[in-house]
Every structure is written in structure tokens, then in C-alpha cells.
Amino acid sequence: MRNFHLAGRSTVHSLNGMAASSHPQATLTAIEVLKAGGTAADAAVAACALQGVIEPQSTGIGGDCFALIQPKGEGRVHSYNGSGRAPKAATAEWYMERKMYAIPTTGPHAVTVPGSIDAWATILKDHGKFGLDTLLQPAIKAAEEGYVVAPRVAFDWKNNLEKIRAGINAPRYLLKNNEAPVAGDVMKQPELGQTLRTIARLGPDGFYKGYVAEDMVETLRANGGLHTMQDFADHTTERTTPLSTNYKGLDVWQCPPNGPGITMLVMLNILSNFDLAKYPPLSIERFHLEAEAARIAYLMREQDIGDPAYVGIDIERILSKQFAADWAAKIRMDALVELPDVKPPINPETVYITVIDKDRNVCSFINSVAHAFGSAVVSNKTGVVMQNRGAGFRVQPGHPNCIAPGKRPLHTIIPSMTTENGRAKMSFAVMGGQYQPVGQTHVLTNMVDYGMDVQEAIDLPRGLHYEGVYGLESGVSSEIADGLAKIGHVIGRPVSPWGGAQAIWIDWEKGTLTGGSEPRKDGCALGY
CATH class of the missing domain: 1.10.246.130 (Gamma-glutamyltranspeptidase, large (L) subunit, C-terminal domain)
Known part of the structure; x- marks a missing residue:
């Protein structure tokens, strides 16, 4: 029983649906989707897409996703692995020949193929009523019309200022006059909004193929990365036990x-x-x-x-x-x-969302760009902050987590x-x-x-x-x-x-x- 003499929060109670996230606007978006007839999966995707704009230090479409879903709260629990893979050219020998015995936490070698978008589409196909065309609209609006920076987001932004300043395209997209925004500032990312519009129209192909993928690959390769268009086109989400x-x-x-x-x-x-x-x-x-x-x-x-x-x-x-x-x-x-x-x-960052709808579909949903602001690489024209999940690999032949072509790193995010x-x-x-x-x-x-x-x-x-x-x-x-x-x-x-x-x-x-x-x-x- 809570002691009401002390500062704190009460538990929240409801009869129909409920959502919880690390940003009030994301939680509100999830509730709005539920009220519009969406499922728990629909609400989680919409909330997470929005957080990829308004909590860019923790998550985004340049990251990975895992989820557990139990339809109607009974029986089988479904598991989804939306983590991305290393480029097919990434061998331990390539790095050791260049005297790189650990994957850097910033820059193109830290970037694995982002898995989020395909994971969202796969989860929606199995458990949703709406599509990405509908569910990305709150994120598009925030990116194009602006959003207000929240206090914890501002705290993390300030703590990573020098990392952003040293990044690839990161200062242009993530700073205001080369400084971190403070709580209450309004931020816009119209380029990211346009990228989200493309994904809303074309689905995963709008991210893993076409101009968005071309821009990501061009950005990475121009800075020494090993990625190819085929690496992006080949990405798939795994349904697991x-x-x-x-x-x-x-x-x-x-x-x-x-x-x-x-x-x-x-x-x-x-x-x-x-x-x-x-x-x-x-x-x-x-x-x-x-x-x-x-x-x-x-x-x-x-x-x-x-x-x-x-x-x-x-x-x-x-x-x-x-x-x-x-x-x-x-x-x-x-x-x-x-x-x-x-x-x-x-030791990275993350956002987590949980949603239960009126039919008691249960969704435990986590999405991350790894470290705060990922690799500090932002795609040239699309505004995509790219994860640094590749830094989770080891360059140690024989180790179970040693980098290899097309391999997924040992992750940290767990719904x-x-x-x-x-x-x-x-x-x-x-x-x-x-x-x-x-x-x-x-x-x-x-x-x-x-x-x-x-x-x-x-x-x-x-x-x-x-x-x-x-x-x-x-x-x-x-x-x-x-x-x-x-x-x-x-x-x-x-x-x-x-x-x-x-x-x-x-x-x-x-x-x-x-x-x-x-x-x-x-x-x-x-x-x-």
C-alpha cells in the first residue's frame, strides 16, 4: 500500500486497454490507437515509431526490435527477433588484418542492418488490424511539425553532446546551433518525416530497398563501412520459440x-x-x-x-x-x-512499451539503437540515426559472439x-x-x-x-x-x-x- 505522505506515483487502473511507455506522448498515442479499434500490437508500433522521433537517443527506425505477444492473454506466447545482421563482408580476419581487435562504438563499423521496420511489419501482419500507413502518422507529424523535448531526453542529449558533435551528419540533424536542445525546446526533423512517409507508402521495401537504403549504404561506405544494398535487401525477421x-x-x-x-x-x-x-x-x-x-x-x-x-x-x-x-x-x-x-x-540505451488491449491481447515490445544516439552516424539525406549494435560483437575467433558475415550480435534488449x-x-x-x-x-x-x-x-x-x-x-x-x-x-x-x-x-x-x-x-x- 502506497504511503501518500511520500512523493511517488499511484498505480494506474482500467477496465479496457492500457499502455505504458517512457514518454507521455507515446503512451497517449498508444491509447488513441486502442480507442480507434487497434490491437495491442498496433498501439505498440505506433507508440514506438513516435518515440523514434521524440526519444532519438534511445530508439528509432535505424535500430532493432524484439517482442513477445500472447493473443487474448492465453495459450501460446509468440516471440519475434527483429535484430539486424553484420554485413556479409564483415569477417573477423578483415578487422584483425587492420589491427582492429574490437568493433568501435561509433562510426560505420558499429552499424548492423536495422531490423525494426521489418519486425514491425511482421508483427502487424500476425497480430495487427492497421498497417504502417496508418500507424506511422503520429511519428510523421512529430518529425515534420515539431515536438517538445522532455526532461530526461534533454538530460541524455546533453550527456552525449560531444559524441554527437564528432559524429557523421549527427550535428546537422541532432543539434541546435551545435548545442544540445534543453527541456522545452521544439525540435523538427523534416528529412526523417519524409523517410517515414516513404515507409508508410511502400512498407518495408521503402526502407530496405530504393532511395532510403541507397542513402544509408552510401553514407556508410563513404566512411569506410562494408555494407551493401544486398545486405539491406536480404534482411528478415525471425519468428522464434x-x-x-x-x-x-x-x-x-x-x-x-x-x-x-x-x-x-x-x-x-x-x-x-x-x-x-x-x-x-x-x-x-x-x-x-x-x-x-x-x-x-x-x-x-x-x-x-x-x-x-x-x-x-x-x-x-x-x-x-x-x-x-x-x-x-x-x-x-x-x-x-x-x-x-x-x-x-x-552498455546501451533502449525504449520499452507494454500494451494490453480490451480483448486482452498482450504485447511486450522493445526497440533500441543501442548506445545513446547509436553509432552517431545519421544517413546523409534521410535523417535515420543508425544503431551501433555491431559494437556488441567481439573480434575473437572461436568466441560464440565473434563477428562473422551475416551474423547477429549478442543483444541486450529483452521484453x-x-x-x-x-x-x-x-x-x-x-x-x-x-x-x-x-x-x-x-x-x-x-x-x-x-x-x-x-x-x-x-x-x-x-x-x-x-x-x-x-x-x-x-x-x-x-x-x-x-x-x-x-x-x-x-x-x-x-x-x-x-x-x-x-x-x-x-x-x-x-x-x-x-x-x-x-x-x-x-x-x-x-x-x-
């Missing part, structure tokens, strides 16, 4: 590799060996156990996970309860498990969903680079183990053990930080907060929806 584990009565679903959702499932399996509820939610013990589960799961991910079209992954072994129990037995409450250092290649006896209970995710598996575990255990509602679970202070440092938000007390340090954790305090969550819970008996939204972002949950 989701992975799941059971955590204390709830089945938790994730997209399979090359998505990293398996990391969160391993964390849950490890934590299921402990009685978290005997420790306070803000306690040394709880944060320690979460960190140890994360360290183990991230080690597994970096050692074992890559594009399954290129490497074998023993998913059955990794998700087995025995695998988790063996690791859980190594965890001590007074010291850290000795593990090799894990340094994932990138999630929970069901109970086959019926949807919650659609949720926590965006934010490498934090996502930890964030989803944190929010879900807040609810399952500590009885919090969706908003309380999202609000609670967070930490991320990443590259040897346990970064604790300012809401985590110095007493907890000191206690973790005594165990052996190296403590840091991040400049930006961790993650950005959205969640919708279904109460089938009452026939209602309950939503929560991230206070660390600009957005909200809305229902009708």
Missing part, C-alpha cells in the same frame, strides 16, 4: 538467443534457491544475493551465448535447475564467489512476460543496456517475494554489478553500501539511474488492468 522458467509459481518468458533474456532466467533460477523474503528488500543480504546471481549469469552469457545460427547453445543445460543449484551452492553471504572478470562490449497456468499475468521489462536482466529480476522479485504492487516494485532503489563495480543508486543507503563493501564489493555511484521499467498486471477475476511506469524516465502508464 520463447524460453521460460518457473519462479515461485509464475512462468517467466523471454526471447531466445541472440537475445540475452536467458540471463534473467538463470538469475531467477539461482535466486529460487534462497528465501529472499527473510531479508528486507533494501538490505545488504538482498543486494548481495542479487549481485552474485548476476555475476554468475553474466559470466554464462559471455561464455556461451551468441547467434544460434552460427554457434551451438546448450539451452537445456543452462536453464536446468541443477545448473542453478550448483552455482547457488557456491554463494556465500560473507564473500564474493571467485569468477573471471566479465567485460561485455557495450518479458509472466503467465500462470498458461494465462497472462504481467507484461513488463526494465530497459537500460546491461542492466536489463538485473532490473527485470529486481522488479519481479520485489513483487513475488516482497508483495509490492507494480509501481512500488519499479520505484525501489537499484544496483548493478558491472565490470567489477557495484553501482548503487543514490536511494541505496550508505549503510548498505558499506556493508556490501565489507563483503568485498567495490562500490560506485552512477551518474544516471539504472534502467527504465514499464509494467501492466492483469487481474482476471476483477477484469481489470494495473499499470506502473518508471519515475526515472519521462513516461507514464495510461488506461481507459
Whole structure:
């Protein structure tokens, strides 16, 4: 129960449909689509397309998309992999010959073929009522007529000013008089609006073929990229079978590799060996156990996970309860498990949208350009900010995530969903680079183990053990930080907060929806 003496947010409740996103205009757009008769998938695509204009640091048509959808909230959960591939000329040997032993985070080599547009079209074909011609209109209007910059967007923009200034075409498209816009400024991107109009008219072919693709390829190749028109024309979305584990009565679903959702499932399996509820939610013990589960799961991910079209992954072994129990037995409450250092290649940005419609179609939808403003490459004439997902590859022959022609990198974005006896209970995710598996575990255990509602679970202070440092938000007390340090954790305090969550819970008996939204972002949950 919320304490109304304290600043915070109430949960949002509705009977019909609900949406939650990291931007109020995107959430409102999703609700408008639902009211117009659209499905949850329709609403998510429209909201995400708009966010690609008004939250350009996090997402856009130059990025990738993953989604989980459960029609009518029952039965099969559908999984979509809309991640792009490396150019067919991109071999590890090519990079090593040029003494490039890591893919840069900016510039053309960081760019993989953007997967979002084809993913949106595929999802709409399977689960939508409207087409891109209708659903892109709010984004087109924002790009051409202008939008107001929100506070968190402005914060991220300022923090990435030098990156944009050093980018390819980025200053021209993304800055005002070579400065980052501030909250309240009005921004326009007419070139991007025209690109969106082309996609609205021609569908995915308007992006992967024709003048838009030609301009993207020309921009990349002129700056040393290996991309070809054929790389873009060959892109396809994959319909996949989701992975799941059971955590204390709830089945938790994730997209399979090359998505990293398996990391969160391993964390849950490890934590299921402990009685978290005997420790306070803000306690040394709880944060320690979460960190140890994360360290183990991230080690597994970096050692074992890559594009399954290129490497074998023993998913059955990794998700087995025995695998988790063996690791859980190594965890001590007074010291850290000795593990090799894990340094994932990138720690990017994302937007996440969840929508449930009046027919209880459930859509968990995530879209990203990887790092803030992606590769800092903007296509010459089209205004497309291109992702830097390729920086997630390793240049290390034999590694499951080594770059290869047409290969998809190990990703970071993970939509999630929970069901109970086959019926949807919650659609949720926590965006934010490498934090996502930890964030989803944190929010879900807040609810399952500590009885919090969706908003309380999202609000609670967070930490991320990443590259040897346990970064604790300012809401985590110095007493907890000191206690973790005594165990052996190296403590840091991040400049930006961790993650950005959205969640919708279904109460089938009452026939209602309950939503929560991230206070660390600009957005909200809305229902009708």
C-alpha cells in the first residue's frame, strides 16, 4: 500500500486497454490507437515509431526490435527477433588484418542492418488490424511539425553532446546551433518525416530497398563501412520459440538467443534457491544475493551465448535447475564467489512499451539503437540515426559472439512476460543496456517475494554489478553500501539511474488492468 505522505506515483487502473511507455506522448498515442479499434500490437508500433522521433537517443527506425505477444492473454506466447545482421563482408580476419581487435562504438563499423521496420511489419501482419500507413502518422507529424523535448531526453542529449558533435551528419540533424536542445525546446526533423512517409507508402521495401537504403549504404561506405544494398535487401525477421522458467509459481518468458533474456532466467533460477523474503528488500543480504546471481549469469552469457545460427547453445543445460543449484551452492553471504572478470562490449540505451488491449491481447515490445544516439552516424539525406549494435560483437575467433558475415550480435534488449497456468499475468521489462536482466529480476522479485504492487516494485532503489563495480543508486543507503563493501564489493555511484521499467498486471477475476511506469524516465502508464 502506497504511503501518500511520500512523493511517488499511484498505480494506474482500467477496465479496457492500457499502455505504458517512457514518454507521455507515446503512451497517449498508444491509447488513441486502442480507442480507434487497434490491437495491442498496433498501439505498440505506433507508440514506438513516435518515440523514434521524440526519444532519438534511445530508439528509432535505424535500430532493432524484439517482442513477445500472447493473443487474448492465453495459450501460446509468440516471440519475434527483429535484430539486424553484420554485413556479409564483415569477417573477423578483415578487422584483425587492420589491427582492429574490437568493433568501435561509433562510426560505420558499429552499424548492423536495422531490423525494426521489418519486425514491425511482421508483427502487424500476425497480430495487427492497421498497417504502417496508418500507424506511422503520429511519428510523421512529430518529425515534420515539431515536438517538445522532455526532461530526461534533454538530460541524455546533453550527456552525449560531444559524441554527437564528432559524429557523421549527427550535428546537422541532432543539434541546435551545435548545442544540445534543453527541456522545452521544439525540435523538427523534416528529412526523417519524409523517410517515414516513404515507409508508410511502400512498407518495408521503402526502407530496405530504393532511395532510403541507397542513402544509408552510401553514407556508410563513404566512411569506410562494408555494407551493401544486398545486405539491406536480404534482411528478415525471425519468428522464434520463447524460453521460460518457473519462479515461485509464475512462468517467466523471454526471447531466445541472440537475445540475452536467458540471463534473467538463470538469475531467477539461482535466486529460487534462497528465501529472499527473510531479508528486507533494501538490505545488504538482498543486494548481495542479487549481485552474485548476476555475476554468475553474466559470466554464462559471455561464455556461451551468441547467434544460434552460427554457434551451438546448450539451452537445456543452462536453464536446468541443477545448473542453478550448483552455482547457488557456491554463494556465500560473507564473500564474493571467485569468477573471471566479465567485460561485455557495450552498455546501451533502449525504449520499452507494454500494451494490453480490451480483448486482452498482450504485447511486450522493445526497440533500441543501442548506445545513446547509436553509432552517431545519421544517413546523409534521410535523417535515420543508425544503431551501433555491431559494437556488441567481439573480434575473437572461436568466441560464440565473434563477428562473422551475416551474423547477429549478442543483444541486450529483452521484453518479458509472466503467465500462470498458461494465462497472462504481467507484461513488463526494465530497459537500460546491461542492466536489463538485473532490473527485470529486481522488479519481479520485489513483487513475488516482497508483495509490492507494480509501481512500488519499479520505484525501489537499484544496483548493478558491472565490470567489477557495484553501482548503487543514490536511494541505496550508505549503510548498505558499506556493508556490501565489507563483503568485498567495490562500490560506485552512477551518474544516471539504472534502467527504465514499464509494467501492466492483469487481474482476471476483477477484469481489470494495473499499470506502473518508471519515475526515472519521462513516461507514464495510461488506461481507459
